[in-house]
Amino acid sequence: MLGESVFPALEALLPFVTKPIQYVGGELNSTVKAWDECDVRWALMYPDAYEVGLPNQGSMILYEVINEQEGMLAERTYAVWPDLEKLMREHKVPQFTVDAHRAVGDFDFLGVSFSTELGYTNLLTALDLAGVALHCADRGIDDPIVVAGGHAAFNPEPIARFVDAAVLGDGEEAVLLMSSILRTWKSQGRPGGREELLLRFAETGSVYIPAFYDVEYHDDGRIRRVSANQPRAPWRISKHTVMDLDQWPYPKKPLVPLAETVHERMSVEIFRGCTRGCRFCQAGMITRPVRERSITGIGEMVKAGLDATGYEEVGLLSLSSADHSEIAEVAKDLADRYEGTQTGLSLPSTRVDAFNVDLANELTRNGRRSGLTFAPEGGSERIRKVINKMVTEEDLIRTVTTAYANGWRQVKLYFMCGLPTETDEDVLQIAEVAKRVIEAGRQASGMKDIRCTVSIGGFVPKPHTPFQWAAQLDHEATDARLAKLRDAIRADRRYGKSIGFRYHDGKPGIIEGLLSRGDRRVGDVIETVWKAGARFDGWSEHFSYDAWAQAAADAFESEPIDLNWYTIRERGEDEVLPWDHLDSGLDKEWLWQDWQESISGAEVEDCRWTPCYDCGVCDQMGTSIQIGPTGQRLIPISVVDSSAVLAGS
Amino acid sequence: MARKPEGPPPPPVVQKVRIHYTKRGRLRFSSHRDFQRSFERALRRGNVPIAFSAGFSPHPKVSYANAAPTGVASQAEYLEVGLAKRCDVIALAKVLDESLPVGFDVVEIVEAGPGALADVLEASAWLIEFPTDDQASVVAGFEAFLAAEEVPVQRMTKNGIRHFDARQAVVTLGLVGAGSSDWEAGQRAVGSILDGCAILKAVVRHTTPAVRPDDVLYGLREISGLTPSSPPRVTRLAQGPLDPQTAVISDPLDRDRKVITSTS
Numbered sequence: 001m002l003g004e005s006v007f008p009a010l011e012a013l014l015p016f017v018t019k020p021i022q023y024v025g026g027e028l029n030s031t032v033k034a035w036d037e038c039d040v041r042w043a044l045m046y047p048d049a050y051e052v053g054l055p056n057q058g059s060m061i062l063y064e065v066i067n068e069q070e071g072m073l074a075e076r077t078y079a080v081w082p083d084l085e086k087l088m089r090e091h092k093v094p095q096f097t098v099d100a101h102r103a104v105g106d107f108d109f110l111g112v113s114f115s116t117e118l119g120y121t122n123l124l125t126a127l128d129l130a131g132v133a134l135h136c137a138d139r140g141i142d143d144p145i146v147v148a149g150g151h152a153a154f155n156p157e158p159i160a161r162f163v164d165a166a167v168l169g170d171g172e173e174a175v176l177l178m179s180s181i182l183r184t185w186k187s188q189g190r191p192g193g194r195e196e197l198l199l200r201f202a203e204t205g206s207v208y209i210p211a212f213y214d215v216e217y218h219d220d221g222r223i224r225r226v227s228a229n230q231p232r233a234p235w236r237i238s239k240h241t242v243m244d245l246d247q248w249p250y251p252k253k254p255l256v257p258l259a260e261t262v263h264e265r266m267s268v269e270i271f272r273g274c275t276r277g278c279r280f281c282q283a284g285m286i287t288r289p290v291r292e293r294s295i296t297g298i299g300e301m302v303k304a305g306l307d308a309t310g311y312e313e314v315g316l317l318s319l320s321s322a323d324h325s326e327i328a329e330v331a332k333d334l335a336d337r338y339e340g341t342q343t344g345l346s347l348p349s350t351r352v353d354a355f356n357v358d359l360a361n362e363l364t365r366n367g368r369r370s371g372l373t374f375a376p377e378g379g380s381e382r383i384r385k386v387i388n389k390m391v392t393e394e395d396l397i398r399t400v401t402t403a404y405a406n407g408w409r410q411v412k413l414y415f416m417c418g419l420p421t422e423t424d425e426d427v428l429q430i431a432e433v434a435k436r437v438i439e440a441g442r443q444a445s446g447m448k449d450i451r452c453t454v455s456i457g458g459f460v461p462k463p464h465t466p467f468q469w470a471a472q473l474d475h476e477a478t479d480a481r482l483a484k485l486r487d488a489i490r491a492d493r494r495y496g497k498s499i500g501f502r503y504h505d506g507k508p509g510i511i512e513g514l515l516s517r518g519d520r521r522v523g524d525v526i527e528t529v530w531k532a533g534a535r536f537d538g539w540s541e542h543f544s545y546d547a548w549a550q551a552a553a554d555a556f557e558s559e560p561i562d563l564n565w566y567t568i569r570e571r572g573e574d575e576v577l578p579w580d581h582l583d584s585g586l587d588k589e590w591l592w593q594d595w596q597e598s599i600s601g602a603e604v605e606d607c608r609w610t611p612c613y614d615c616g617v618c619d620q621m622g623t624s625i626q627i628g629p630t631g632q633r634l635i636p637i638s639v640v641d642s643s644a645v646l647a648g649s
Numbered sequence: 650m651a652r653k654p655e656g657p658p659p660p661p662v663v664q665k666v667r668i669h670y671t672k673r674g675r676l677r678f679s680s681h682r683d684f685q686r687s688f689e690r691a692l693r694r695g696n697v698p699i700a701f702s703a704g705f706s707p708h709p710k711v712s713y714a715n716a717a718p719t720g721v722a723s724q725a726e727y728l729e730v731g732l733a734k735r736c737d738v739i740a741l742a743k744v745l746d747e748s749l750p751v752g753f754d755v756v757e758i759v760e761a762g763p764g765a766l767a768d769v770l771e772a773s774a775w776l777i778e779f780p781t782d783d784q785a786s787v788v789a790g791f792e793a794f795l796a797a798e799e800v801p802v803q804r805m806t807k808n809g810i811r812h813f814d815a816r817q818a819v820v821t822l823g824l825v826g827a828g829s830s831d832w833e834a835g836q837r838a839v840g841s842i843l844d845g846c847a848i849l850k851a852v853v854r855h856t857t858p859a860v861r862p863d864d865v866l867y868g869l870r871e872i873s874g875l876t877p878s879s880p881p882r883v884t885r886l887a888q889g890p891l892d893p894q895t896a897v898i899s900d901p902l903d904r905d906r907k908v909i910t911s912t913s
Contacts, residue, residue, distance in 0.1 A: 007675075015720050015880045020678035028690075028750055256690060258676065258683045258750065310690030310748070342707060645744060646697065646736040 003035030006093055007101040013087040021259045022050035023084065025098035028256035029308055031063075032100045033073040039186055040179045042066050042074040043097055043107040043144065045126060047119035048538060050078040050098070054255060055263040057317065058113050058150060061250040062171050072179055075099035075107075079122040080129070082535055082542075088129055095129035104130040108182055110144040111175065112163075114152035117515035118508070118538040120159055124530040127162065134527065136164045136211060141194050147178070147207075154239070154286050155463040155579040158515050158522035160210035165201055168208065168582060169239030169286070170272070172248055178207060199232045208237040208582060215520055215578075221561040223519060223576040238583045239286065241623045245272060246297040253308040265313035265346070266305045270298055270330070274319035275625075276351075277604045278377070279388045279594060280416065282462035283319055286584045288617040290608055291626040295326045295333070299634040302334060306343065313344040321347040322354035323608075325628035331362035333634035338366050352376060352391045357402045371410035371453075372403050379415055379430035385601040386421050388594075393433060397440050400452075404441035410451045411437060417481055418459040418473030418506070421599060427481045430454060431488035435495045453500035454489065456482065458509035462516050464584040466594035468577060471570040472513045475506030475545075482506075507545035511537065513567040514552065519578035522566070524555035585623075587616030662700040662710060662731035665761035666738055667902055668745070670726050673838040673884075676752030677722035684753065685713065688728075691748035697741065698734035714767045715888060718861055722838040723885035725773075727901060729766045762908035769901040770855060772820065772891035775862045776835040777849040778842060778882040784824075787847040790875035791822045800868040804858075811858065815868040818860035820852040821896045831886055838884045850886070852896045 014020035035041070044063055046053030053059065059076065066074035075097035080088065088094070094103040104110055104126065112123055124134060127146070133139050136146065148156050148166040156166035167174045181200050185191070192199075201207035212233035216224040228235055242248055254266045271292040274284040293301070302314055316330065324330060327347075334345055345363045352374045360372070376391055378384040384391060400411050415430050434454050441450040458478045461467045473481075482503045490496045514522060529551035536542035552563040571577065573592055580588070590613075594604065604613060608627060618624050672684065679687070689709055692699045701707035710731030717723040738758040746755035781787050794800060800816040825831045825848045836842050853860055862883045869875045889901035 011675075012879070014678055015882075019680075020720065021676075021680065021683050024675040024678050026675055026750055026752065256687075258679050258687055260682065260686070264686070307694070310692070310694035312690075312693065342701065646734075646740050 002106045003041075003100075003102050005101045006096050006103055009091060009093045010088075010096060010101060013084065013091060013093065016087060017084045018081065019259060022078070023080070023098060025101065027054070027258065029253040030076075030099055030255055031067045031073075032075075033067065035073070035100075035102070038071050038073040040066075040069075040072040040183050041107045042072070042109045042111055042175070042179075043077050043102075043104045044074055045077045045104075045110060045112045045123075047079050047112055047114065047122035047126065049081065049536070050257075050259060051261045053078040054257050054259075054261045055267075056113065056115070057251070057267055057269060058115075058171060060255055061248075062111065062113075062175050063255075064251050064253070065172050066175055066179065069176070069179070071183075075102060077104055077126065079119075079126065079536065085125060085129065085535075094131055095126045105132050105144065107144045109147055109178070111147045111149060113171075114148055114150040116538060117152045117158070117512055118543075119152075120515060120526050121530045121534045121537055123159065123162060124527070125535060135161050137161070139164070139194065141190065143194075145182075145194075145197070149174075151282060151286065152516075154282070154582060154584055155516065155518075156208065156210065157215075157520050157578040158518040158526060160520045161523045162526075164198060164209065164211070166208040166210070167206070167240065168237065168584065170242040171240070172242050172250070174206065174240045177204065199230065202230065202233040205234045205236075206238050206240060209233065210520075213581065219560065221559060221565060223578060225576060226578075226581050236581050236583045238621065239585060241621050242272070243291060243623060243626065245269070245291050245293040245626075249297060249301050249304075252301075252304055254305050254311075256309045256311070263315070264311070265315050266309050266311040267315040267317045268298055268301045268305065269293065269317045270321060270324050270327075271318045271627075274323070275607045276320060276323070276390075277388050277594075277606060279386070279466040279598050280377070280419065280459055280462075281319075282465050285465045285586060287319070288585065288615065289623050289625045292324060292628055294628065294630050294632065295330050295634060296630070296632050298330055299333065299337075303637060312342055313346060315346050315348055317348060320349055320351050320354070322350045322359065326630065327354075328359055328362075329633060331359050335362045335365040337634060337637055341366060350374065352399050353395045355399050355403075357406050360403065360408075361406070371412050372400075372408055373412040373414065374399065375414035376433070377414065377416050378419060378426065379428070379433060380426040382601065383419055383422055383426040385603055386598050387419055388598065388603055390603055393436070396433065397436055400437050401440045401444045404450055405444040407445075409445070409449065410453070411441070412453045412455060413437070415454065415456040416459040417456055417485075417503075418478050418509070420467060420470045422473070424481055424484060427485050428488050430456070430485055431492075434489060434499045435492060438495045438498045448498075451498055451500060453502060455502045456485070457504045458506045460509050460513045460516055463577070463579045464586055464591075466591050466598055468517065468591065469571040469573075469575075469595055472510065472567045473506070474564075474568050475510050478506030478509065508537070508540070508543055510563070510567050511543075511545065511548045514548075514563060517578070518566055521556070521559065521561065525552045528555050583620065585615075585617035585620040587614070587620070590615050658703050659701045659707060660733040662733065664732045664735045665729055666732065666736070666741065666758050667727060667729050667761045667766055667905055668742075668758050669756040669902060670728070670749075671754045671756060671838065672717060672723045672726055672752065673754070674722075674752040674840060676750065677839070678720055680719040681713070681716035684716065685711075687750060687753060691745060692730075695744040695748040697744065698732055698736065700731040700733040712766065715770050715773070715855060717885045718863070721862065721883045721885060724834055724838050725885055725887045725889075727766060727770065727888070729761055757902065759902045759905045762905040764904070766901070769890050769904060770888050772852060772854045772898055773888040774831070774886040774898050775851045775853065775865075776825065776831060776884040776886050777851060777862060777866070778835075778846040779849055780843070780845055780877045780879050780881060781847050782845065784847050787849070787875060788824065790869050790873035791849065793873045794819070794865075794869055795822055797872055800872055802864050802867045802871065804864060804867075813858050813860075815860050815864045818854045818856045819865060820854060820891065820893070822849065822851045822865070824848065825850045834886050835884045839882060843882065846881070852891070852898065854891065855888075
């Protein structure tokens, strides 16, 4: 029977697996609706382990938006670890949702949120366990429509053969649009079968159906053209943009897991989008324009969320939270409201130049004072101009001096390696910066016992950014540069012990690069490596570079292309990029111009505070910047006086 | 220059209460740490005036005792909390029970009497659903276990393999009949008792190192070759003071109740 619980079969397997609690559901604020009372049913997957997937804001928002609708239900499913996968295969237990433990294959939609491309193999495992054909061409009318979303969906070409549809941009309105199209089609008796349904999605112009597009190639392997093979499919597909965040206060009741997860806090998205214009940053490019939630909207969400969850920390999320036009007021008023309640506030991403000590003090007034984290991204002044991260070394030193002088003892700095035009000197400059930070900190605090941790990862060029044409640095060169940096940090004994150094080797970045800028031919690599056992590629203990390199060699054997062609090759101006028919709003000419300017080190300002420089998004999408200040403040709320209810005699 | 936490010290504990709760249904797969997080969040959601420790990282004043292992259901878990304001225990039980996920259910809250909670939790009764198609061999197995002077077992711990005796801690081990009160208590904890199982009850003293149901099962296998076809499901039925003569475990909160009645 469709929608029936598979829990009894699953339960028998749970004593044999690690952390069984992650598979049983029952989270606070989770929802189970009656199967028969709904005609639109979504299984929402985050293709990573439960501990990573559960706190994902995007999935949580869609889960609530859908479940609020009459006659619609959404349940969640996550990647199962290999120990359970093996048992599920042996005992024929299908991929299940954690809410009502229904088989994923029973749902109308399987919506998969890809924050990173390294989740692709986990999608294949889930489809296979669900008994759904891997290729969309082989699916029937009763199979779920497999929809990809999330940032990676801005280039879904590598997974084009596996997904029926992809949605670019904000999902809140898109899931409702797709739900209503499905509902109509069902109520009409499913005319024209699966193909007609997909056509109805396609002709909205805002749901990408890969099967309705053909890709032709030049003899040298580059794309010749991408064209629709269906008159009802438009030539370009647009991203979705939700305007007025105050109208979308989700999640209203964040899920509270029993199991431990990567973020033990509730989060409120204080704005969406970023126009700082960092050229490496895909998120900042594809989520434009900036749309702020108002201070009062934030206050209401924090209150509702804390009441509903009991969390003791609130994360004020965005791509650069200190840039909110009223961040000082938000932090102060929230700290006032929650004085004496052991409720901490955190800004997960703070720019060096937007930090100030008053803000930091407000954030830690009621909670714990942990370390401070900044991301200068580039070591030298020169490379920071290339990437348009307009932060000077003086800014950084001034900021950390203030922090150390005010009692912080630990500063974490994030950098990237392998940026366009980068040389050894640019990276070695990171060691000098770290030493200056320690020196400034010792002077400011008057003690030797302070620390600075340098975290560095390899740069991966991403679609829809000015660096989409750039050559990625090969993993040997990345590793060599990082080794030189490590030696430079350790060489100076006066500072060596005060500076921590964390880095990732270059190999996973190359595979991420292949998947990020790949085209449809990469689908073969994904399928080959998955069949060879690849799972959980975002986890170093599961990731195998050799398996991927071998799969690429096998898949491209008779093609004029290879792994290097996709990664360390610079693209030319007229090359058709695999995602050119997917519209993020950014003008390709503007991106190219910004790419050229980056090479010459020319900077571009933030359009929130300076005139528009025509990146194309607002014109193309009919959107506009939405920022404060609103001038409003949060009035104190009396935390419900428990003594009335609980008073002892 | 030693740093000091800012502000006044946290308010002191004015009342200690002991909570009897369950871990049942699907939530038996939770670990003790899972329960801890869940419980502390429930305290916050319910606006319970919990007391905090002083220092840079204030912790809520909660003492946990003898948590049932991950995967094992329990009708009889206990903990003690310190409150910064006096609360009515009946109202508190209602608020907490509503704030906790279903499966972690508050059975009763009483004001703590003198003595440590851990001291009255002398022994546990465990219900074991042992999959078998040969009831007689199970009976022979536990009889051999009980007849033994010593049953050496081993367990993997963080510090390597640990060897100890599982026999001394076991007070009784025997079959439970369908429909008995123990059977019904087990049924309430896990939904329904599995078919094709011998239902055993073990009364085990709390010792150091602790002898857990797993260790008893390991011992059964060692001494009589008794191996279940799949891992038995286990439920803690009770824990509290033990009468060594009758092997009866009494309610550990009885003493706290007596204190209250005698002083009021």
